[in-house]
Amino acid sequence: MILDEQVERIRESLESSEALFIGAGAGIGVDSGLPDFRGTEGFWRAYPPLAKLGIRFEEMANPHWFHDNPSLAWGFYGHRLQKYNETIPHEGFSILKKWTDSVNASFVFTSNVDGQFQAANFLDQSIIECHGSIHFLQCLSKCGKDIWPFPEDYSFSIDENLIAVNPLPKCPTCKGLARPNILMFSDFDWDSSRVNKQNENFQSWVDSNMSKPLMILEMGAGLAVPTVRSTCQELFDQWQNEVTYLRINPRDVSSMQGVVALKMGALEALQLLEQ
Numbered sequence: 001m002i003l004d005e006q007v008e009r010i011r012e013s014l015e016s017s018e019a020l021f022i023g024a025g026a027g028i029g030v031d032s033g034l035p036d037f038r039g040t041e042g043f044w045r046a047y048p049p050l051a052k053l054g055i056r057f058e059e060m061a062n063p064h065w066f067h068d069n070p071s072l073a074w075g076f077y078g079h080r081l082q083k084y085n086e087t088i089p090h091e092g093f094s095i096l097k098k099w100t101d102s103v104n105a106s107f108v109f110t111s112n113v114d115g116q117f118q119a120a121n122f123l124d125q126s127i128i129e130c131h132g133s134i135h136f137l138q139c140l141s142k143c144g145k146d147i148w149p150f151p152e153d154y155s156f157s158i159d160e161n162l163i164a165v166n167p168l169p170k171c172p173t174c175k176g177l178a179r180p181n182i183l184m185f186s187d188f189d190w191d192s193s194r195v196n197k198q199n200e201n202f203q204s205w206v207d208s209n210m211s212k213p214l215m216i217l218e219m220g221a222g223l224a225v226p227t228v229r230s231t232c233q234e235l236f237d238q239w240q241n242e243v244t245y246l247r248i249n250p251r252d253v254s255s256m257q258g259v260v261a262l263k264m265g266a267l268e269a270l271q272l273l274e275q
Helices: 003-016 026-032 038-048 048-053 063-066 072-086 091-103 191-207 228-238 266-274
Strands: 019-023 104-110 127-129 132-141 177-183 215-218 245-248 258-263
Touching: 003 245, 003 258, 003 266, 019 091, 019 228, 026 266, 038 048, 048 063, 063 072, 072 132, 072 177, 091 104, 104 191, 104 228, 127 191, 132 191, 215 228, 228 245, 245 266
Parallel strands: 019 104, 019 215, 104 127, 215 245, 245 258
Antiparallel strands: 132 177
């Protein structure tokens, strides 16, 4: 099927669908200027101090650093928080918001921890962040304090070696060290209560809208971290009405039967469909 025919078919499906499900991986943020940490070299370009230490993303994104070297741990995550707070979601988010407003039955499933969908004015109750959010904290020592929002007035001072040099985030209850409420590698202490509630909202949405024609938009979700792609595919398999499944990815577009694929970035594809 040539590109023009694909695009026209997708536009028709967008108009006829009564429910919209958005599955978003790290690739959707690239057009906003966010790194996707694709491969070790890409990660080290974003974090030269970690390249000097030979620390890969899978090694740095591990909760043991908060015990063994909390200043480096918060240097890394504090820098990420600053970057996310400074980043304006690209135009594609506005296009998606327009589409979600038009169907009145939409849900976002994302593996990203950056809060870009909330920054683009998507309703928090219609989002599931399956790996948590950098904008929330939990107690490192598990003192019993519930997850709490990152204080908006907190400011990091991080030196050229990616070391956080000011007082680190503390638990307001026990005054011990806090950590981001993010699911990391080899993470057995992540507090999933917030995501559990989001998942309850998602399951309720599925149950309420199963009889409606559905559009699945999967964007920037590759095979390295397959959570978003597998969730989209599971929804496709279980839906009880007509489903159109669009996969947008500049690289990993390997497709199963019934999936329409656009081999391009998220912003380019969304702008094309919106024309």
